[in-house]
Structure formats: structure tokens, C-alpha cells
Amino acid sequence: MLVFKLMSNLNIELQTNGYVPDSALTTTLELMENLGRPLLIEGDAGVGKTSIASTLSKIHDCELIRLQCYENLDVQSSVYEWNYSKQLLWINSQNNQKTEHDINHIFSQDFLLERPLLKAIQQKKPPILLIDEIDRADEAFEAFLLELLSEFQISIPELGTIKAESIPRVIITSNGTRELSDALRRRCLYHYLEYPDSDREFLIIEQALPNINKKLNRQIVDFIQALRAQDLRKNPGIAETLDWSAALIGMGVKDLVESKDLISKTLSCLLKTQEDCELINNDTLEKLFNTAS
Amino acid sequence: MNNTQFSDRCVEFVHLLRNKGHIVGIKELIDSMHIISAFKQPDKHSTLLSLRSLCCRNKDEWQQFEKLFMTFWYPNASAVEPNNAFQNIETASLKQQDKSISGFAGTTTSLFETIADSTDYAAGKQNTISKADFRFLNNHEAMREAENLAEKLALQLKARSRAQRKIVMKGRRMDMRHTIRRNMAHGGTPLHPVFSIQYKKPPHLVILHDVSHSMTWNNPLLFRFARGLIKACPESEAFVFHTRLFCVTKLYREKSIQQMRNKLESNNYLWLGGTCIAESLKYFNQNYAKTTLRNNAIVIIISDGFDTDSPEYLASQLRLIKSKSKQIIWLNPMLGRKTHTSDTKTLLAAKPFVDHFIPAHSVDALRSVIYKMTL
Numbered sequence: 001m002l003v004f005k006l007m008s009n010l011n012i013e014l015q016t017n018g019y020v021p022d023s024a025l026t027t028t029l030e031l032m033e034n035l036g037r038p039l040l041i042e043g044d045a046g047v048g049k050t051s052i053a054s055t056l057s058k059i060h061d062c063e064l065i066r067l068q069c070y071e072n073l074d075v076q077s078s079v080y081e082w083n084y085s086k087q088l089l090w091i092n093s094q095n096n097q098k099t100e101h102d103i104n105h106i107f108s109q110d111f112l113l114e115r116p117l118l119k120a121i122q123q124k125k126p127p128i129l130l131i132d133e134i135d136r137a138d139e140a141f142e143a144f145l146l147e148l149l150s151e152f153q154i155s156i157p158e159l160g161t162i163k164a165e166s167i168p169r170v171i172i173t174s175n176g177t178r179e180l181s182d183a184l185r186r187r188c189l190y191h192y193l194e195y196p197d198s199d200r201e202f203l204i205i206e207q208a209l210p211n212i213n214k215k216l217n218r219q220i221v222d223f224i225q226a227l228r229a230q231d232l233r234k235n236p237g238i239a240e241t242l243d244w245s246a247a248l249i250g251m252g253v254k255d256l257v258e259s260k261d262l263i264s265k266t267l268s269c270l271l272k273t274q275e276d277c278e279l280i281n282n283d284t285l286e287k288l289f290n291t292a293s
Numbered sequence: 294m295n296n297t298q299f300s301d302r303c304v305e306f307v308h309l310l311r312n313k314g315h316i317v318g319i320k321e322l323i324d325s326m327h328i329i330s331a332f333k334q335p336d337k338h339s340t341l342l343s344l345r346s347l348c349c350r351n352k353d354e355w356q357q358f359e360k361l362f363m364t365f366w367y368p369n370a371s372a373v374e375p376n377n378a379f380q381n382i383e384t385a386s387l388k389q390q391d392k393s394i395s396g397f398a399g400t401t402t403s404l405f406e407t408i409a410d411s412t413d414y415a416a417g418k419q420n421t422i423s424k425a426d427f428r429f430l431n432n433h434e435a436m437r438e439a440e441n442l443a444e445k446l447a448l449q450l451k452a453r454s455r456a457q458r459k460i461v462m463k464g465r466r467m468d469m470r471h472t473i474r475r476n477m478a479h480g481g482t483p484l485h486p487v488f489s490i491q492y493k494k495p496p497h498l499v500i501l502h503d504v505s506h507s508m509t510w511n512n513p514l515l516f517r518f519a520r521g522l523i524k525a526c527p528e529s530e531a532f533v534f535h536t537r538l539f540c541v542t543k544l545y546r547e548k549s550i551q552q553m554r555n556k557l558e559s560n561n562y563l564w565l566g567g568t569c570i571a572e573s574l575k576y577f578n579q580n581y582a583k584t585t586l587r588n589n590a591i592v593i594i595i596s597d598g599f600d601t602d603s604p605e606y607l608a609s610q611l612r613l614i615k616s617k618s619k620q621i622i623w624l625n626p627m628l629g630r631k632t633h634t635s636d637t638k639t640l641l642a643a644k645p646f647v648d649h650f651i652p653a654h655s656v657d658a659l660r661s662v663i664y665k666m667t668l
Contacts, residue, residue: 027342034331035324042352084469091481106473139528176352176584179530185350186316192355233613 010059019048019055020196020203028191029056038149038170040134040185043193046237049173053130056169063127065168067116069137075144079154081113082106107158118154121164129168134184135175142184149187198225201241208242212249219256219292220245226291227270230279236270244269257293260285300326306365310348313361317348337367440517442656446663447521464488496666498522498529499585499618501577503596505535505568511626511653512563515595518659520545520553522593530585533562534573540581570639571602574610586617591666595624595653604642611646620667623647629654 010033011026021029029052032039041049057064067078087106114122120129134142148154152164172188174180196204201221205212220241228235236244247266253259264285271277280288307322328343341362349355460471471487479485500519504512523529523545530542539562547553557563586592592614600607615621623643629652640650649665652658 023338024342024345027339028346031328031343031346034328082470082473084473087473088481091477094480179584182316182350186318189346190349190351190355191346192349192352 013059014055015207017055017058018207019051020200020207022196022200025052025191025193028189032169032189035189036167038172038188039191040172040174040180040188041191041193042174042176044195044235044237045175046235046239047193047195048238049193050130050132053128053171053173056171057128060126060128060169062125063123064130065116065120065123065127066130066132069131069133069135069141071136071138073137073141075141077115078141079115079117079144080156081115082158083111083113087111109159112156112159117148118162120168120170121148121152121154121162121166123166123168126166127168129170131170131172133175134172135180139181142181146183146187149184195228195235196238198222201225201238204238205241205245209245209249212245213254216248216254216256217245220248223256223288223292224270226288227280230284232271232276232279234272234276240270240272257289260289263289299329302366303329306362307348309361309365313354313357315348315354316350321347340366439656440514443514443518443659444521444524446656446659447518447525461488461490464490466490495526495528497587497590498526499590499592500529500531501538501574501592501594501596502531502533502541503535503568503570503594504533504563505599506566507568507597507599508595508626511597514656515624515626515653516553516557517550518653519593519595520550530581532577532581533557534568534570534577535566536569536572538573538576538581567601568596568599569602570596570598570600571606571610574607574614578610578613582614582617586614588617588619590618591620591622592618593622593624593662594647597627598623598625598639598643600639604638607639608642608646611643615646620649621647622649622651622662622665624651624653624659624662626652626654628652629658 010030011021011023014021014026014029028039031037041052043049053066054064090106090111112118116129120127131145134145149170152167153161155161172184195201198221201224202217205217205220206214224236224241224244244266247269248256248259248263251259251262251266253262256263264282267277267280271280303322303326307317307325310317325344325347328347329340341359344362345355345358349358460468466489467483468487468489471489472483472485473481475485475487476483500522502512502515502519508515519531523531523542530540531545532538533541539560541557541562544553544556544560544562547556611621623640625640628650644650651662651665653662
């Protein structure tokens with residue numbers, strides 16, 4: 001029977017390493033640790049999905065292996081590739097007589113180039129394997145991942161099945177630009193990450209920018225939260241909030257409401273489309289300032 | 294509660310989740326019971342959070358889980374308020390729906406029966422059926438035949454899309470693995486190179502289907518056509534709308550047509566009221582556009598264009614859809630009928646964003662849709 005070790009200090013460790021989690025995320029990460037299952041994290045861009053992986057690698061003091069997904073990502077780029085130039089050189093260095101053994105030899109480990117997924121399962125110490133933005137990859141690649149995520153093994157036709165030396169902690173992120181298959185979802189724990197609430201965002205800014213004064217921090221948080229409530233095409237994420245906060249501190253802003261003109265010039269840190277810039281006109285901005293004050 | 298009772302309750306809870314569409318297997322059930330028993334003093338909050346991570350697979354399930362959990366485990370506690378706007382909208386929409394509506398051939402639709410008159414159109418043969426206006430297919434058998442034709446026609450789209458990658462002897466991208474294997478006899482020197490070629494994938498379709506009162510005549514066939522499109526293009530998504538919008542992709546993928554019909558009716562997705570096209574598209578843009586639209590998506594709107602929202606409102610929503618997709622095709626049953634006119638203001642407002650307006654009053658008219666798609 002499985003024995004669950006609930007890590008009471010995980011929350012503190014995450015915070016110590018620069019990530020401010022909510023209780024739901026901490027619970028999910030504890031489950032991931034105990035069940036040894038991959039974790040699928042969905043949420044809008046900029047809510048802090050990817051940074052969970054880097055924080056976990058710091059906590060566990062292990063390697064972070066990242067696979068950035070994109071359209072047409074294939075096995076050759078993600079799992080393994082044969083070192084063709086080495087194979088050709090080796091073939092040419094041999095006598096003209098080629099035996100069955102020679103053919104088998106050029107498809108051995110000596111000629112194999114590891115890509116992120118293969119590298120992840122061949123580590124002695126369990127790494128953090130981040131499969132980022134899986135929704136950008138094709139369904140075929142998603143199907144290929146199923147074997148890795150359930151059995152932690154990879155089948156290479158020429159070489160056979162390679163089993164994991166240690167079970168990596170797998171984090172898969174998705175921005176939700178396409179629906180993932182049920183088969184993939186079934187193999188993972190699931191967490192939907194939302195934009196932080198105001199208290200959590202306050203802590204995030206405080207941790208990232210320790211010199212910020214509390215009043216300005218609170219005003220920034222209120223402003224950002226109110227901005228996200230607008231019907232924007234691209235809501236400002238945590239990174240945008242931190243960039244904006246750093247910009248304001250750099251410009252010597254002490255009070256958001258007293259520096260309205262300056263603030264409106266720095267909105268390019270937060271608004272990323274022309275439509276959003278048009279939407280946040282002077283009247284809307286005034287309302288946002290009122291919320292912040 | 295002793296261990297057996299607790300196990301039984303856990304099983305019941307998992308059954309409840311399954312009934313609500315969650316995919317929860319035996320493994321999840323066992324893990325759930327382990328987790329709860331692992332807590333020294335299990336409390337409501339931590340149990341809820343743990344089970345949610347374990348038993349949910351997507352955003353919708355995630356958002357409805359808290360309510361299900363509280364209803365099952367704490368029935369006497371005050372009802373959990375929906376924690377976001379999404380749930381509020383869902384709850385409100387469920388209350389609005391009319392429960393006594395159907396829109397299929399073979400089901401009793403008094404409106405359809407009274408309006409569809411018998412005319413000179415003899416719908417006994419396939420070629421006649423394919424040309425016949427949907428309104429005049431009042432013969433039950435002919436209707437079925439036309440539905441089958443519509444679905445078969447949609448499946449032709451499959452022939453236009455091809456597999457992904459194939460090994461060939463002539464091409465532009467050399468496949469090194471196969472080349473080396475083939476040229477072992479020449480010491481690895483690629484005297485006989487092998488290539489691989491990329492084939493087009495099936496298009497990614499997003500179908501937005503108007504199921505309001507004014508579309509009742511046409512929908513039995515258009516449902517079958519839409520179902521065929523979804524079957525031909527596995528990555529596609531389908532939505533129906535009237536004053537609200539619902540995702541029906543899974544229903545369209547039902548193996549049995551009857552099952553699809555039953556589920557559409559039992560979920561009250563059909564409607565005998567008016568249409569809010571713009572409002573429905575707004576809901577689509579807010580909740581589904583991100584997951585379904587991409588730069589190769591072809592959006593197919595099936596509607597007669599009668600809209601209670603303003604044309605400007607519709608234009609603004611179509612502009613958003615257009616910015617995220619490759620092509621918008623509007624199928625309008627009214628365009629093929631001389632005696633009927635659509636709401637021209639609506640169509641004029643939509644025109645800048647719609648690549649093709651195509652009549653959709655007969656199976657033959659639908660044929661052009663397949664060839665208008667830019668694959």
C-alpha cells in the first residue's frame with residue numbers, strides 16, 4: 001500500500017525559492033510527489049505555470065530538462081536522433097566488407113544523440129522534466145508521449161525499449177490553445193492555475209521587489225486586478241506586473257494616483273495589443289486609478 | 294463512518310463524477326481513498342483540493358468540482374456559491390432553456406410539419422433529393438435519404454486531406470535514417486537517397502450552428518452535414534447556439550445518430566425562440582476561441598442570419614474570430630431561396646469578415662462548401 005508523505009514545509013520551500021503558491025497548488029504538488037504521476041497545468045499565459053518547474057528543480061536540487069513544444073515537433077527533436085555523420089565516418093573507416101554486426105553497431109548507444117525526453121529518463125537523480133506548451137505540438141507527438149508518461153520508458157525501433165533509470169518529475173503545461181486528448185489527461189494529475197488573487201499578487205511583488213513600499217504595492221495590485229476585470233484580449237500576467245512595478249520603482253513613483261501622467265506612459269508594460277490600448281482610454285484609466293486609490 | 298461505509302461513499306462519489314462527465318478510473322478511486330486516509334485529520338478544504346487535482350481533467354471539470362464535492366459530502370452545508378462568472382452564466386443558461394423542443398427528422402416537430410408543404414418535388418431518387426430544397430422534403434424516407442447524402446458529402450472532405458509524412462524516392466527533404474539503411478552496401482555513401490514528404494493534415498474546422506426557431510426546417514440535414522464534417526476532421530469542434538452557445542463536439546462524434554439526437558434533445562440544446570448571434574459569438578470568443586481557433590482554423594457558421602443583436606455588435610465579434618482563424622464560411626439556407634430574404638443588415642455587417650457566403654438549402658448547394666475551403 002502506498003504511504004503518503006504530506007510535505008508540510010513545501011509551501012515554505014516554494015516561497016523561499018521565489019514562488020508564492022496558493023494552498024491548492026501546494027496540495028497538487030504534494031500529490032504529484034507522492035503518486036509519482038505527471039502534472040498537467042493549464043491556465044492563461046503569464047500565470048506562472050513554467051516557473052513552477054524551475055522552482056521545483058531548485059527545491060529538489062536536480063536538473064531541469066525542458067522541452068519546448070512547437071508545431072511539427074517530432075521524435076527526432078524530442079527523444080533521440082542518430083548521429084548520422086558519425087555513422088558515415090564509422091562506416092567509411094571500416095573495410096568494404098559489412099557484416100550484420102556492423103549494421104547493428106551503428107544503431108547502438110554509441111551513435112545515439114539524446115534529446116530532452118531520452119535525457120530525462122537516463123538521469124541517475126530524478127530530474128524535473130518540463131514539457132512546455134504541449135498544446136503547440138501535434139496530436140501525433142501527444143500520442144507518443146503516452147508511453148513515456150505511463151511506463152516511463154521509450155521504445156527505439158533499432159535499439160529496443162529503454163526504461164527510466166529514475167522516474168522524472170514531469171510537469172506539462174498548456175495554454176489551452178487546443179484541446180488535449182483524454183488519454184494524455186488521464187495519465188496526469190490536473191491543476192488549473194488562475195491569475196493570483198490580490199493578496200497573493202501582493203506577496204509575489206513583495207518577494208520579487210523587496211524595496212517596494214507597501215502602499216505602492218497595494219495600489220499596483222488593485223490597479224492590475226481591476227485591469228484584468230476589463231474585457232482585454234491579453235490580460236497582464238505576473239511577469240508584466242513585475243516589469244511594470246520595477247519600471248515604476250525605477251522612475252521614482254511613490255504613489256500611483258499622484259503620478260497619473262507618468263503611469264499612462266508606462267502602460268506599454270501591461271497592454272500588448274492595439275485593441276487593448278484603445279480600450280483603456282482616459283475614462284477607463286480614471287476608473288482604474290479610483291480603484292487603486 | 295467505518296472503513297466499509299467510507300469506501301462505499303467514495304465509490305458513490307466517483308460514480309457521481311462519472312455521471313457528470315469526469316473520466317475517473319479505478320486508479321484514481323484507489324488513490325483518492327489513500328489520500329483521504331493519509332490525512333491525520335482530514336478536513337474539508339484539503340480533501341477537496343486533493344480530490345480535485347486527482348479527478349479533474351479540464352477547466353470545466355475543475356470549476357464544477359467544488360459544487361459536486363460539497364453537494365455530495367456536505368449536503369447540509371450552505372450551497373457553495375459559484376466562484377466565478379463562468380459558472381454563473383452556466384447556471385443562468387440552464388434555467389433559460391426550453392424543454393420541449395426537437396429539431397430532427399423523425400422527431401415530432403409540429404412547426405416543421407405545418408410549414409413544410411408537399412410540392413412538385415419528387416424526392417424518391419438520389420439526384421432529385423440532392424437538389425431538393427430542405428423545406429420540401431416532407432417525406433420521411435426522402436428526408437432520411439437526404440440526411441445520409443449530406444453526411445456522406447461532408448465525409449468527402451476526408452479525401453481532400455492526406456496523411457502527414459511519407460517516405461518517397463523523390464522529394465525535397467532527405468530522410469537520413471532510411472538513406473543510411475538503404476546505402477549500407479555503398480559504405481554509407483548516399484548514392485540512393487531516400488526522401489520524406491509532408492502531407493496536409495485534415496483541416497481544423499470550427500462549426501457554429503444556429504439552432505433557433507427560424508432554422509428548424511433546415512437543421513435535420515444540416516446537423517447531419519455538420520456531423521459528417523466533424524467525423525471527417527477529427528480535430529474539429531462544433532457548437533450550437535441560439536440565445537446561448539454550447540459545445541456539442543462529443544455529441545456529434547457519437548457512433549449512433551439516434552444517440553446524438555437523444556442527447557441533443559435531453560440536454561435541451563435545441564430551441565424554438567429567437568437568435569442572439571452576436572451574443573453567442575461573444576460567448577464563444579470569451580470561452581472557447583482560445584482553445585479552438587488557430588491560424589489554420591476554418592470557421593463555418595451555419596445560420597440564416599436573423600439576429601436580435603445589432604449588426605455592429607456582430608461585426609465586432611466576427612472581427613475577433615477572423616483575426617484568429619484562416620477562413621470564415623457562412624452557410625445560409627435562405628440564400629438559395631427566391632422567396633425568402635435574410636436580414637441584409639446582419640449579412641452586410643458580417644461581409645467584411647466572411648470569406649464565402651454559401652447557400653445551404655439543399656445537398657447540392659452544400660457540395661460547394663467542401664471546395665471553398667482553403668486546405
